Amino acid sequence: MRGVVLHAPGDVRVEERADPAILAPTDAVIRLSATCVCGSDLWPYRGIERVERPSPMGHEYVGVVAAVGDEVRTVRPGQFVVGSFFASDNTCEICRAGYQSSCVDREPIGAFGSQAELLRVPLADGTLVATPDVPPDDLVPSFLAASDVLGTGWFGAVAAEVGPSKTVAVVGDGAVGLLGVLAARQLGADRIIAMSRHEPRQKLATEYGATDIVTERGDEGVARVKDLTDGLGAHSVIEAVGTQEAMMQAVRSTRPGGHVGFVGVSHGVELPGQELFFSHVHLHGGPAPVRRFLPELIDLIWNRRIDPGRVFDLELPLDRAAEGYAAMDDRSAIKTLLTV
Amino acid sequence: MRGVVLHAPGDVRVEERADPAILAPTDAVIRLSATCVCGSDLWPYRGIERVERPSPMGHEYVGVVAAVGDEVRTVRPGQFVVGSFFASDNTCEICRAGYQSSCVDREPIGAFGSQAELLRVPLADGTLVATPDVPPDDLVPSFLAASDVLGTGWFGAVAAEVGPSKTVAVVGDGAVGLLGVLAARQLGADRIIAMSRHEPRQKLATEYGATDIVTERGDEGVARVKDLTDGLGAHSVIEAVGTQEAMMQAVRSTRPGGHVGFVGVSHGVELPGQELFFSHVHLHGGPAPVRRFLPELIDLIWNRRIDPGRVFDLELPLDRAAEGYAAMDDRSAIKTLLTV
The missing domain is CATH 3.90.180.10 (Medium-chain alcohol dehydrogenases, catalytic domain)
Structure with missing residues (x-):
């Protein structure tokens, strides 16, 4: 063959x-x-x-x-x-x-x-x-x-405990991130913030159910998500990249008591324990x-x-x-x- | 005053x-x-x-x-x-x-x-x-x-999703760890493994409801918890120390899909993202x-x-x-x- x-x-x-x-x-x-x-x-x-x-x-x-x-x-x-x-x-x-x-x-x-x-x-x-x-x-x-990719985006949404009346942010606009948007919509999320700076991907994200697009990354991206959520952060954040920057962006975009679902295969990521401790987020993910x-x-x-x-x-x-x-x-x- | x-x-x-x-x-x-x-x-x-x-x-x-x-x-x-x-x-x-x-x-x-x-x-x-x-x-x-300390041990148990029919391991035999044992018992855990090498603390842990005592630490402690759980790890692990060793012991003692509740104030801890990814654990904690x-x-x-x-x-x-x-x-x- x-x-x-x-x-x-x-x-x-x-x-x-x-x-x-x-x-x-x-x-x-x-x-x-x-x-x-x-x-x-x-x-x-x-x-x-x-x-x-x-x-x-x-x-x-x-x-x-x-x-x-x-x-x-x-x-x-x-x-x-x-x-x-x-x-x-x-x-x-x-x-x-x-x-x-x-x-x-x-x-x-x-x-x-x-x-x-x-x-x-x-x-x-x-x-x-x-x-x-x-x-x-x-x-x-x-x-x-x-x-x-669909199963992985779906798991990201489930791990982030997406559900009705929740605001969801999605870090990453690859296929997994885009399908995380689709999953969040299917699971009943109220508001879905797609973080993307690529026009065709923004378009597909919107068609899949994103209600807001944030083009900023890193600390600026976090600040934009906070702006959109009364300063608190999203209830649920799907991390679909796997880099240090994306992971920290996800953790920092999540409100205390909120959930990060991380499905980007982690490469060289080190999570600072003290920040994670005081962030009060739930963290769950892995191979879907x-x-x-x-x-x-x-x-x-x-x-x-x-x-x-x-x-x-x-x-x-x-x-x-x-x-x-x-x-x-x-x-x-x-x-x-x-x-x- | x-x-x-x-x-x-x-x-x-x-x-x-x-x-x-x-x-x-x-x-x-x-x-x-x-x-x-x-x-x-x-x-x-x-x-x-x-x-x-x-x-x-x-x-x-x-x-x-x-x-x-x-x-x-x-x-x-x-x-x-x-x-x-x-x-x-x-x-x-x-x-x-x-x-x-x-x-x-x-x-x-x-x-x-x-x-x-x-x-x-x-x-x-x-x-x-x-x-x-x-x-x-x-x-x-x-x-x-x-x-x-009681509220913190209790939050550790809640964050680790302790409940009926679950096996719980507790890393740390300070007041918080001991009260994590008490909380696990109150929340209906089936089996409670206290990790302690100090006889008076082992005694109090047992009186609070621990069913097993593991004296080993680090990788040996993890291996003992696995031995006690059909090789899978505990469903719920309470981390009540806050050091790198204790945190890794907690993550590694938890089965895939299980929950780590970490309430030891994290000092100098760095969590390796890739290991966390493949561990499939849920991680939640912070100031109770x-x-x-x-x-x-x-x-x-x-x-x-x-x-x-x-x-x-x-x-x-x-x-x-x-x-x-x-x-x-x-x-x-x-x-x-x-x-x-």
Whole structure:
């Protein structure tokens, strides 16, 4: 099969890779309908994360089940499925508490590389959720978004305890931040402040439900959020970047007793304990337990209640993956979908 | 009046200070029945916090109202009252959300110094809660504990979302940690692991409801908590120290999706963002909004359902405050009560 392999920072190649096979009776192999490039793929692409050896890339996926192991019960060949970027048994105590991405048996899908024609998914029963039927093509991008960025933005909103009568601020205008706006709207937020300085992203944020746009960053951004909230700060803040500046902006934009949901993969962030202590915020986040939300998200997409696929503003065939990485790297694209 | 003044690290004196007076119509002045030395008083005593000038000390207090300003409505002279270490209006949006120690009008009681015969309390209506009647002497230590250490341990347990069927670990065996154990028991925890290596404190922890004692610290302490929780970690962990080691011990002892309630005043702590991200814990804490809990705590003490005053294992007259500081500094006393 063809698949994306990162050889060194900036060196994205599409190569012949071995077809995956069923290795364990709980495995499934799926034939991908679409995959995509994640903001977190840019860390090694930019050389911020070390590239030790040529690495298969990608952890987001939707597709049709091609084969299943003997013990797989909940999905069958021919079904269209969405899965999370961590395989999970969905039965352990951690999964049952809703933290499937910390499942005691978890396996990162990224190790297999979903930017490819075929993908082996371990623990298929606990990882994959089938759609009611094979979806029409125009819904495929939205289901693909559910595999990571939508689930991650949604988790950010849930972790930030977004709800009715609350004011929410969203730090970060990448796909996750934009879908954090969408999630906040769905979860009933009263007011949604999107922090963005890029016009096309501001526009999509507004269409997804943002009521206010703040273009300032850092301390100035914090001051603007305070201005908009009687000097108190937002009830809920979604952090969808993962840098020191974004994290501090999120903490400082939150009122005492409020909640920060942080879903940007933290790179080199150090949280000052004393400031956190006196901030009185709640802090929760991490790799999104997408599996927790998939049934609900699939239902919303299937019934065309939400349209998260709009974050894909560049669509390329798998063979042109390198262009897709470059466009996200220079921020000319929000998110690249790769057709397979 | 007589009052404690810290002149330099280790230099505790009891001196003549000006009697406080009603300055604002919302003030009360109370005649203290008892006061005490806080773990946080040891930071300047030990020179870890700078002592810029001679400073009145103390922020914990119970006593009888001596005078009130014209606008005070909820307490009157002659009543026995308990207050928090932050004065609060108890009417602003932050107070109504339960975060009185971040009240928009808050004033730190420590600035006035409660280790004295008299104390001015601003915002008396929002800060003080009267007991049903003047209590018998044997209940005074417990009401005094409610002013800070009990309220702080209680907030640690609430912030850690302690509740029925949960396993709780408590890092720190000072008065706050011990009362975190008491709070966890009251809030219905199934199992309470006290982390302590001091025999008299282990004993009190057990009497307050600890079911397990772990003497190891750091990584070994974490491993012991994991051993006791099927390898997963505790559901709820109360951090009642405030050092880097204690904070990391708390985070690492918590299962994914679990809650850390941190109430040790953070000194020099830096939380690694990436570890926090992948830990999947909830983190919440800060200066306890004691006022939120006072009505319930006063009721529990008045009806002799809890006995938090037992954390005072040294009682001295105010004039011997220096001995009380020294005993807490060398850990020969858990907490010193000063009779006034």
